[in-house]
Amino acid sequence: MHVAQEQDKLLKDEFILAKKRLKRHQKKLLFRRLIRNRGILFGGIIMVLLTLLAVFGPIFVPYDPYEMVVTDRLMAPGAQHFLGTDNFGRDLLTRMAYGARVSLSVGLSVSLLACFFGMLIGLLASYFKALDNVLMRICDGLMAIPGVLLAIALVAALGPKMENVILALTIVFVPNVARVVRSAAIVIREETYIEAIRAQGAKTWRIIVLHIAPNTVAPLIVQASFIFADAIITEAALSFLGAGIPAPDPSWGNILHDGKVFIFNAWWMTVFPGILIVLSVFGLNLLGDGIRDYIDPHTSK
């Protein structure tokens, strides 16, 4: 009796160990695939570097982003000002570091907010057929209006403020997310296991939140990185056109706006913030493509 129990325990331990080993092996495999995925690797590196610039850049830069030194205006890149100065004599590197904070936080906030509300709308539309038609027609209508124009009109109405830019861009991008989530969720809703849970008497919110929502997260993450990139572009375009983040605050688009007038004398005001925008968009696109391949290996060749 005693021996049998001992043996039983040993077997059990071995089983748990084997399971752990398998899990570790799987984790290793997943990690190896993550590293081998060039999109995630390079896209991730670019985004980490840009985030570091946004978080720690403003601490290390030696100048004040708002301080105007008239005698230093439009100085070319050199020893005193590494990337030159703008038309008010403000250090460009400093303004770009602070601008990274503004541009990236607008992009991130829009991406998070759009995903949250888009997921909510998409899930509701997929589960309640009565709501589906109404919500999706509203999305169709919003998506029919070209994004930049809708954003310009919304910011014009709400007033040029950072919060309003975020709000406007969220409105622009929510329908995209809602569509993606809805089409993923509709497939799940028809699965047998959902029927089984419903038969067991699960509450509706429980089915939606615990059983349908997690299955829409994969396409949602991919979408989030593309929206992040699109939001950065659109914010830069709005600020460049003078309809975005208001003037003294630095954002990459604002610096470009100031630089446009001086494009003949100060190329650095256009080139450097431009490179940062391209870099962040490129990094996010790589990351998005990479995550898509990682989650669903079928899409990669």
Add this chain to the structure above:
Amino acid sequence: MKMYFLKRLLSLIPVLFIVSIVIFMIIHLTPGDPASLVLGEEATEEQIQAMRADMGLDLPILTQYFHWIGNALQGDLGTSYFMRQPVTEAIVSHLAPTISVAIIAGTISLLISIPIGILAATRRGTNTDRTVMGISLIGMSVPSFLLGLFLILLFGVKLRWLPVAGYQPITDGFFGHIKYLILPSIALGSMHAALIARMTRSSLLEVLNMNYIKTARSKGVHEYLIITRHTLRNAFLPILTVIGQTFGSLIAGAVVTETIFNIPGIGQLIINSVERRDYAVIQGVVLFVTCTYVLINLIVDLLYGVIDPRVRLNKK
């Protein structure tokens, strides 16, 4: 075919209805009173009241909407208080440059992207393929307004080959017209070119893997004929979709691009109106561009039916 046409047309009604509500609501999103914002802080109470009546803001909101949409359906988008001119007139007078930029950009991007896409597909896996795909990935990451600025720096400031800004109507000479519009068109068209090239490549590759292409090859059909006769025709539908989508967005993109180059199109009209808080113009331009965009997409959808009989048969 008629049924298909009718169905597509009817499906537009709810979309345009929502669009009209969204655009109508824009003025009502303004915190505070739009009339006093338009007039500034110095305005007297009477002036503000007069302005409110002028803008129709003193009526119930539903009445305002039906007034606005009823007039819009008849081509009357209201009056710009700043320019003292009907909005429709203002849009029409700013339309030519925008359409010109969109058409030139569309032409350039098509002429470049489709041959390049075919080239990459037929040389799959070679360095040519990798180069084309690499460049197109970068092309998709450079927003058009930024590319416009870079082009100005290179061709306008550094090389001084082309004017950095301005516009000359086509009636004053075709080449002068092109000279001013070539940089904005490249800036606008590059992202579309990259997209179409990638789509052409992947769509061709899919068809090239089909069995009937293998059959044609084994019969000894010349590779050129395989591409032109057998592959392109069947690969064209997804390409057309992308072309349609991008052509619609060319009009919207032109709005941003032309502002960089100081081209007096509808983009400049809406940006100036934002500064002046000229709501009627903002609403009018957004409504007009959206309708154009929706219309172009409709035409593309209908073209599917013409090109691919499967579409019109299925959707009956």
